Amino acid sequence: MQYLLMIYSEEGRWNQMTDSERQQGVAAYQAYTESLKKAEVLAGSNRLQHTNAATTVRLVDGKPQVLDGPFSDSKEQLGGYYLIDVPNLDAAIAWASRCPGAGYGTMEVRPIWTAPYDAPSAA
Incomplete structure (x- = not known):
C-alpha cells in the first residue's frame, strides 16, 4: 500500500542554521533517501x-x-514529501519516524487512495 509521508517544519529554520548544520541536514536526507531506495x-x-x-x-x-x-x-x-510503498501503516510509521524531518518538525502519514471512489450508499 502506498503512503505519503509529508514533512512539516518551520521553513525559516534552514536560513538560521550554520553551514555545518545545513551540510549535516543534507547528508541525513541523502542517507534516508538511500535507505528507502x-x-x-x-x-x-x-x-x-x-x-x-x-x-x-x-x-x-x-x-x-x-x-x-x-x-x-x-x-x-509543508516542505516536502516521500511517497512510499509498504505493507501497512505500522511500516509507514516506522519509516516516517526515521526521516530527519521527524527530529525538528512533524511527519504526517497518509494512505493513498488507490481504489476508484465509490460514494457511500444512502441508508
Missing part, C-alpha cells in the same frame, strides 16, 4: 519551494479565485 519502498519524493512561491486557487460562485501564498498561516509548513 535500498529497501525498494521509495515511489517518489520532492522538496517544495517556500510558501511565498505558492498559489492558492478556489472557486467562488463558480469562478476561480487566485491568491498568492498558502491557504493558511501556520507555524509549520
